[in-house]
Amino acid sequence: MRIPLTRPAPPRLSEATALLSGIEDRGIFTNFGPVNAAFEADMIEQVFSGQGSCTTVCNATLGLMLAIRSVTLTRQQGRRNYALMPSFTFAAAAHAAMWCGLTPLFCDIDPDNWAADPQAEEAMLEAHGQDIALLMPYATFGYDIDLARYERLSKKFNVPVVVDAASSLGTVSADGAGFGTGSAIPMVFSMHATKSFAAGEGGLIYSTDKTLIDTIKTMSNFGFGAPRTATMPGLNAKMSEVAALLGRLRLDGFLEIIERRQALVDIYRRFLPELQFQAAGPARQAHQFASALLPAFLAPQREQIQRALAQDGIGLAAYFSPHLAQQAYFLETCEAGTQFVADDVAARIISLPLYDSMTDDEVLEVVAALQNAMRAAAAGPPALLVEMAGD
Ligand SMILES: *Cc1c(COP(=O)(O)O)cnc(C)c1O
Numbered sequence: 016m017r018i019p020l021t022r023p024a025p026p027r028l029s030e031a032t033a034l035l036s037g038i039e040d041r042g043i044f045t046n047f048g049p050v051n052a053a054f055e056a057d058m059i060e061q062v063f064s065g066q067g068s069c070t071t072v073c074n075a076t077l078g079l080m081l082a083i084r085s086v087t088l089t090r091q092q093g094r095r096n097y098a099l100m101p102s103f104t105f106a107a108a109a110h111a112a113m114w115c116g117l118t119p120l121f122c123d124i125d126p127d128n129w130a131a132d133p134q135a136e137e138a139m140l141e142a143h144g145q146d147i148a149l150l151m152p153y154a155t156f157g158y159d160i161d162l163a164r165y166e167r168l169s170k171k172f173n174v175p176v177v178v179d180a181a182s183s184l185g186t187v188s189a190d191g192a193g194f195g196t197g198s199a200i201p202m203v204f205s206m207h208a209t210k211s212f213a214a215g216e217g218g219l220i221y222s223t224d225k226t227l228i229d230t231i232k233t234m235s236n237f238g239f240g241a242p243r244t245a246t247m248p249g250l251n252a253k254m255s256e257v258a259a260l261l262g263r264l265r266l267d268g269f270l271e272i273i274e275r276r277q278a279l280v281d282i283y284r285r286f287l288p289e290l291q292f293q294a295a296g297p298a299r300q301a302h303q304f305a306s307a308l309l310p311a312f313l314a315p316q317r318e319q320i321q322r323a324l325a326q327d328g329i330g331l332a333a334y335f336s337p338h339l340a341q342q343a344y345f346l347e348t349c350e351a352g353t354q355f356v357a358d359d360v361a362a363r364i365i366s367l368p369l370y371d372s373m374t375d376d377e378v379l380e381v382v383a384a385l386q387n388a389m390r391a392a393a394a395g396p397p398a399l400l401v402e403m404a405g406d
Contacts, residue, residue: 098117102124122136
């Protein structure tokens with residue numbers, strides 16, 4: 016692809032040989048070594064305005080599992096143990112809940128910001144009450160969801176909350192602090208190569224509740240609360256020193272990267288008025304790619320449009336289509352409310368290319384190619400030539 020969907024650009028380890036030698040010379044490769052400790056301190060200082068605590072993990076999926084398990088440790092057995100989450104999200108969210116013995120219960124999403132629909136969510140909390148063991152919203156594509164509302168819901172329905180903030184590192188809320196700052200609800204962030212904070216593989220759990228973060232850290236190291244003695248549930252989710260080094264290096268110039276990506280998305284918004292973009296939050300948003308909805312009449316032609324762009328060397332995807340309640344495994348094992356909005360959004364969504372080094376001209380090239388492809392798709396069924404050139 017000339018213009019791929021993403022062009023992951025984690026920091027260049029090949030240019031950090033002195034720092035790598037430092038790790039080798041110390042002979043400490045993992046188990047919360049000095050690079051990891053420095054990285055956690057950097058994140059609190061630079062992303063969370065010096066407030067709260069965090070612990071690293073080797074990826075956000077294991078981070079979600081640990082966070083979910085830590086807030087449901089005292090859960091009484093014998094109930095149905097639903098994890099209430101939106102259906103329009105990534106498979107990792109449902110998998111993590113299921114590894115913790117919970118059954119995902121999918122609610123519909125808001126048509127403008129594509130996060131869990133507050134009305135659907137509250138109707139399910141009213142209807143299922145004590146059977147809901149966990150509320151697990153997703154800060155959709157880095158959107159600044161209302162955390163104060165989740166704190167209120169948590170108290171009102173006596174249910175713990177874990178936020179899937181996988182794509183939110185770089186999002187800044189209205190008060191100017193990183194998304195999640197000051198909240199006791201555990202937030203789970205990803206540092207996967209395709210996320211805006213690209214470090215390869217990695218994750219971070221943040222909360223102002225230091226005891227909770229300490230528990231999660233212990234759980235991520237086999238539950239060893241005393242030397243080599245398990246005192247609680249555990250697994251191995253530790254971040255290696257090399258991964259922590261990548262994270263530290265990623266912080267250099269991160270603000271500029273997030274601003275650059277936001278500026279690129281703004282160009283898409285300006286030149287593609289025929290698409291419906293995600294509602295813009297009050298704050299700066301971290302963008303993984305540029306997501307938008309095709310006009311409804313073009314939804315059935317999405318694959319044709321995708322093929323046309325591929326012929327122009329442009330990568331187009333459709334995150335998250337199908338949404339979770341449409342996927343075979345989750346259909347069999349989970350429960351779902353009506354998904355009128357999620358069905359519509361998943362049918363129309365397209366993910367447009369975005370990467371740190373993308374130029375304004377490349378965005379305009381994508382805009383022109385997409386507009387051509389949409390015009391051709393609107394004109395009628397795919398031409399024979401396009402059909403033959405496809406897969
Ligand atoms: C990427 C992602 C995850 C998983 O993150 P990893 O670090 O790759 O495990 C979970 N939830 C959502 C919504 C994501 O986009």
